[in-house]
Amino acid sequence: MDVALDVVDVGGRTGFGDLTLAAVxxxxxxxxxxxxxxxxxxxxxxxxxxVRAVEELVRATARATVGRSGPDAIRALGHAIRDYARAHPGRYAATQVAADPDDPEDAPLAAAGADAVAVLGAVVAGAGVPQDRLVDAVRILRSAVHGFVTLELDLGFRLPDDLDTSFDALLDVVVAGLVTLEPGD
Incomplete structure (x- = not known):
């Protein structure tokens, strides 16, 4: 497994999709x-x-957000996801695989995914997002961070401006939006 994880990361963002037994x-x-x-x-x-990648990401995001709340926790979560993706691009791609709810062999992946969503949900709930909007908030946060990270890993940002500044601005915009979500109908 450790060799396979290294092969996936050496392959970059496409390392997971390109994985073969021959390469391992x-x-x-x-x-x-x-x-x-x-x-x-x-x-x-x-x-x-x-499963391993999602579990690693859950640990990284939980460590980054423990003891934090509100906008600070959202920003820490975003940075933890980005840091993980930059350090482990192939594994990060593997975290995007959703479990098949009809496949019993996917139960460990479903459990790891539920843990990941629980961390995200706790962070956005701690920022005051209404309970009935938590799914929306998790999707918004995940989509924004994933989009930035994917573009960054694919070298989609070629302007000379600082990416860290842009990422912080993205998180500021996401935080501003999330804290204004009103309860649903």
Whole structure:
């Protein structure tokens, strides 16, 4: 698993999607058939990578936000996601895989995903977002941060202006919007 995680990250943002058993075997210095002693299939390896990546991201976001609340916690969460994505671009791509609710083998991924959503939900709730708008707030925050991070990893920002300043501005705009969400109908 550790070798596969490294292969995914070395491949950059597309490392997860481009993962092959042959690449993992090569990096491990073994033949591809030898991997079947450790993994059932490429699909199961991908699922295990996704679970591990989501669990790592949950730990990173929880650490970054513990003891914080309100806008400060939202900003810390955004920075933790961005930092994780920059340090582990392939793993970050794996965190975007959603569990299939009809596949029992996806139960660990579903549980990890629920933990990730719980952290995000707690952070936005702590900023005063009404309970009935938490799903909206989580989607807004996740979409904004993911969009920025994806563009950054894909080298989509070529202007010479500082990306950190732009990311902080994005978080300021998201925070300003989230704290004004009114209860739904």
């Amino acid at each position: 075997a090569s990096a491990a210095g073994v033949s591809t058939p030898s991997l079947y002693k450790h993994v059932a299939s490429l699909a199961s390896l991908r699922r295990d990578i996704a």
